[in-house]
Amino acid sequence: MTSSTASVAVLDASRLGHQLEQLAAGLGIERWDLGAACSTDTSVQVDRGEAKQLKGAQRSSITVRVWNGDGLVGITSTSDLSPAGLARALGIAHEASAYGNADETPSFSPLATAALQPLDQPLLEPVGILSLLDTLKEAERVLLSRHEAISTVPYNGLAQRSSDRIYLNSAGACRQQRLSTASVYLYARAEQAGRKPRSSGAVRLAYGASQLDLAGCIEEAAERTISHLDYAPIDTGYYTCVFSPEAFLDLIGAFSSLFNARAVLDGVSLSNRESLGEQLAVPFLSIHDNGLHPGNIGASAFDGEGTPVQRLALVDGGVLRQFIHSEATARAFGVAPTGHAGLGAKVSVGANWLEIGPGSSSGGSSGLDRHKADGVVWIDSLSALHAGVKPSQGSFSLPFDGWLIQGGEPRSIEAATVAGDIRTVLNSLLGFEGPGKITPDGLCPHVWVEGLSITGDA
Amino acid sequence: MVASLPLSLVQIEPFDLSWRSRLETVLAAGRAAGATLVEVFLESTDHIGLLAEQDTITNVSPAFGKGAGIRVFRGDQDGFVSTNDLSDRGLNSALEQALGMLGLELGSAGHGGFEGLGDLRDFGTAKNSWLSGCPSLGDATGRLLEGTGLLERHGSHLQSRRGSYARDWQEVMVAASDGTFARDIRLHQSVGLNALAADGEHRASQGRRYGSTDRPDDLLQWDAEASARDLCASAEAMLRADYVEAGSYPVVLANRFGGVIFHEACGHLLETTQLERGTTPFADQVGCPIAHPAVTAVDEGLSTGAFGSLSMDDEGMEPQRTVLIENGVLKRFLSDRAGELRTGHARTGSGRRQSHAFAAASRMRNTFIAAGPHSPADLIGSVERGLYCKSMGGGSVGPTGQFNFAVEEGYLIENGLLGKPVKGATLIGEAKDVLPRISMCANDLELAAGFCGSVSGSIFVTVGQPHIKVDSITVGGR
Structure with missing residues (x-):
């Protein structure tokens, strides 16, 4: 079902579809769909000039859904793409369909055959793993040479992937997307006599290892790490905070159930059906989901149900405008699917890539400049989002790395957490600083927020 | 009618002694190429995930698969390659790639000092029936719905009630060029309850999860009543905290x-x-x-x-x-x-x-x-x-x-x-x-x-x- 060289795996969509069709017919299954993917990965890690770990992987996976005679859905996933594996997967999915949810049965997306927007994604050949190793060794060497306090780069990696993904259904939909991506991360550790070790780093993504901005990654990792060497504790209290683009995107992403129709229907979102049209935030905030943005490395043209990905206004003028949907949630709301679905018996819904900023609205403080601020906390990165965020309650309490700016001079904060309520945050925005920055998770400028609770580690 | 087998009765081809010669070939080839140690990890898995929301089963997610991980050491450095392809061709390709990471090449004749695998230490012998001894889908879904029903009975202001169950069965075989040859079967089951209580602006979410290994009937022994009471008491206490x-x-x-x-x-x-x-x-x-x-x-x-x-x-x-x-x-x-x-x-x-x-x-x-x-x-x-x-x-x-x-x-x-x-x-x-x-x-x-x-x-x-x-x-x- 897959053909594979040492470097690139490719799915034969036509053969896979034909095989499923025959197997399904043999089992009396008339309606089915599937998502399949295969990939080849290589990655390296280094430690003080030596190879630490070299890894390669050939992966394949398939998820089949079937509809039984009562219209109920069953599903099975497997890594076995052999004919026997597919037959077994179909059989198990059919058995599972007896327990399908009669109250909410997924269907094929009405947009599963709609035209896809073209993506400008170069397919780059992978480079040899020993070349990756040399590149990462050199990056580590340069980073270690940037400051005498930088003693190691304990977390680092250079990886590349070639992948192929398809969606097929028994009504004739056929989607396929091939992709090559590469990533590098460098997290340095710096230590000075009598002081606590400090750590920071940077990440870069590209369509191939040869396109990675290694110099930028090294520069950012060094700059960030060095900036935390001179640190001091912070007094517990309430502060005006400036979120870096990465930190604010992380925070909004952690509360994306606000915009998620699946979470709304499940009763675990702060939003409800009537929330559309309500003022959610300050009037100068806009949030769009745009998986097709050219800055979204590795963007998908279609979601797990084959629906085209698109740009969608979630919040405009501070007003909640639209939810993100799967086929089933869209049907429940009487709208079209939006390209945010997974593939399942109960289909998950998730955001793709967020654009945050003033949009077409105006307002908020102008001339905000953290380099001229006083008594302001600059939050560079948030941690432990999986544990410190309560999406259904709206509250968060998160450790962060950042600086206290006094008289325009930033000084690293030894250790601290920031706590608050997302609804309060969204209505306490003072404004944006600078242009939006493209990050792996989205596009966002620096965001100023008034009056957040900061706890210093005493 | 559909000719599918009940999930619990699906036949899974076990890792057994028939693998010895295939694995020895891989290990010998790796050693002959200059590796100081070669290890092969074979895995077969079978998973079921269930989700109950309110009083309905909303998700049944079976999954199964096989794969191998091949690790090659040269001194204290190592290369690792994983694959879903357990054919001889697939294993050889993975070995070749792992060797290449360390600057080694397949092709040398001989066994590189590899003396063969030792006797199989089979920790799975008494566990072969575990998978079929796990609860049926009907029993498992029934227990989950009992759990969410008990949340409704014991809780107040509950806006969302969820129960989840996961059964992870894994068969592994490990073979290494130092003679290590062992097989095991693992079984992990976990069941959890979650509730979101809401009253006006007040909200509290609480969860509990229980898990065991090596006990096929564990879900049937689960004290859903005690779990639900404990969770509801916590949610109630925290709602207006x-x-x-x-x-x-x-x-x-x-x-x-x-x-x-x-x-x-x-x-x-x-x-x-x-x-x-x-x-x-x-x-x-x-x-x-x-x-x-x-x-x-x-x-x-x-x-x-x-x-x-x-x-x-x-x-x-x-x-x-x-x-x-x-x-x-x-x-x-x-x-x-x-x-x-x-x-x-x-x-x-x-x-x-x-x-x-x-x-x-x-x-x-x-x-x-x-x-x-x-x-x-x-x-x-x-x-x-x-x-x-x-x-x-x-x-x-x-x-x-x-x-x-x-x-x-x-x-x-x-x-x-x-x-x-x-x-x-x-x-x-x-x-x-x-x-x-x-x-x-x-x-x-x-x-x-x-x-x-x-x-x-x-x-x-x-x-x-x-x-x-x-x-x-x-x-x-x-």
């Missing part, structure tokens, strides 16, 4: 899942992977006091039915009981094959991985602080003003050792007595600062099932402790 005031307090941590802090903040620093990275502050501290004398901590893989127990680790070694800290003194690190090679710390049966897609690494199993002489009431009674953490959520440990953990259910302690519930608390600190402040351990040690994500993926573990008192810790709040 005020936010905790930030500051530095004495803290009493409850037993069972309270042990997650020791696991995350200290246990990971005692794995040889951290030694290799140079990221543990305890690198040269074996034999030195690193904790209060009240603290003895253990990691083991032997407790019957515990989520982190194993008959063998993922490198074919039988697990041990490893005393990490004894009366405050650091005794040992947890080590795997690569850890032993690179740090000199002897293997402890701790080489673990999520699946064939990961190389094994030194990881925890059942990790706990040992029981002390006090009663829980002694600990609470010794605190004039502090925080009681009855239920802990997740957390994280930074690359330089700082930890942060969310408190799911907390109560103020005032004049030695439990006071009002508080929410939004986060415990913040560093292991090397906090370990010396664990001044009292109670006599009520219990373990709790959990999942640990790290360098070799997500694995089944237990955490545990008795009630413990930390003399002072930073509490993040509002």
Whole structure:
């Protein structure tokens, strides 16, 4: 079902579809769909000039859904793409369909055959793993040479992937997307006599290892790490905070159930059906989901149900405008699917890539400049989002790395957490600083927020 | 009619002695190419995930698969390749790629000194019927719906009720060019309940999860009534709780899942992977006091039915009981094959991985602080003003050792007595600062099932402790 060289795996969509069709017919299954993917990965890690770990992987996976005679859905996933594996997967999915949810049965997306927007994604050949190793060794060497306090780069990696993904259904939909991506991360550790070790780093993504901005990654990792060497504790209290683009995107992403129709229907979102049209935030905030943005490395043209990905206004003028949907949630709301679905018996819904900023609205403080601020906390990165965020309650309490700016001079904060309520945050925005920055998770400028609770580690 | 088999009766082709010659061929080829050690890890999996919401089964997610991970050492360096292709061609291709990572090439004749595999140590012989002994889909869905129904009966203001169940069956075979040849079957089951209580602006979400290994009928034995009552009481208590005031307090941590802090903040620093990275502050501290004398901590893989127990680790070694800290003194690190090679710390049966897609690494199993002489009431009674953490959520440990953990259910302690519930608390600190402040351990040690994500993926573990008192810790709040 897959053909594979040492470097690139490719799915034969036509053969896979034909095989499923025959197997399904043999089992009396008339309606089915599937998502399949295969990939080849290589990655390296280094430690003080030596190879630490070299890894390669050939992966394949398939998820089949079937509809039984009562219209109920069953599903099975497997890594076995052999004919026997597919037959077994179909059989198990059919058995599972007896327990399908009669109250909410997924269907094929009405947009599963709609035209896809073209993506400008170069397919780059992978480079040899020993070349990756040399590149990462050199990056580590340069980073270690940037400051005498930088003693190691304990977390680092250079990886590349070639992948192929398809969606097929028994009504004739056929989607396929091939992709090559590469990533590098460098997290340095710096230590000075009598002081606590400090750590920071940077990440870069590209369509191939040869396109990675290694110099930028090294520069950012060094700059960030060095900036935390001179640190001091912070007094517990309430502060005006400036979120870096990465930190604010992380925070909004952690509360994306606000915009998620699946979470709304499940009763675990702060939003409800009537929330559309309500003022959610300050009037100068806009949030769009745009998986097709050219800055979204590795963007998908279609979601797990084959629906085209698109740009969608979630919040405009501070007003909640639209939810993100799967086929089933869209049907429940009487709208079209939006390209945010997974593939399942109960289909998950998730955001793709967020654009945050003033949009077409105006307002908020102008001339905000953290380099001229006083008594302001600059939050560079948030941690432990999986544990410190309560999406259904709206509250968060998160450790962060950042600086206290006094008289325009930033000084690293030894250790601290920031706590608050997302609804309060969204209505306490003072404004944006600078242009939006493209990050792996989205596009966002620096965001100023008034009056957040900061706890210093005493 | 559809000719599908009941899930429990699906035939899975086992890893058996027929694999010996195929594996020996791979291992000999690797050694002949110049590798100092070659290891093959074969895996077959069968998974069921179920979700019940309110009073409906909303998701049934079966999955199955096979794969292999091939690891090649040349001195203390290694290359690792995983594949879903278990054909001879697939295994050879993976071996060739792994050798190439170390500058080695297939093709040399001979066996490179490989003397063949030893006798198969088959820990799975008595476990072959486990998969078919697990609850049927009908029984499992029935138990989950019973759980969400009990939440409805015992709870109030519940906006969302969920029950989830996961059954993970895994057959593994490990073969290495040092003669290691072993097979095992593992079975992990977990069941959880979650509820979101809402009343106007007040909201509280609570969850509980229980897990076991090696007990096919465990779901049928699950005390859904007690689980639901416990969860509803917590949700009710926390629904209108005020936010905790930030500051530095004495803290009493409850037993069972309270042990997650020791696991995350200290246990990971005692794995040889951290030694290799140079990221543990305890690198040269074996034999030195690193904790209060009240603290003895253990990691083991032997407790019957515990989520982190194993008959063998993922490198074919039988697990041990490893005393990490004894009366405050650091005794040992947890080590795997690569850890032993690179740090000199002897293997402890701790080489673990999520699946064939990961190389094994030194990881925890059942990790706990040992029981002390006090009663829980002694600990609470010794605190004039502090925080009681009855239920802990997740957390994280930074690359330089700082930890942060969310408190799911907390109560103020005032004049030695439990006071009002508080929410939004986060415990913040560093292991090397906090370990010396664990001044009292109670006599009520219990373990709790959990999942640990790290360098070799997500694995089944237990955490545990008795009630413990930390003399002072930073509490993040509002």
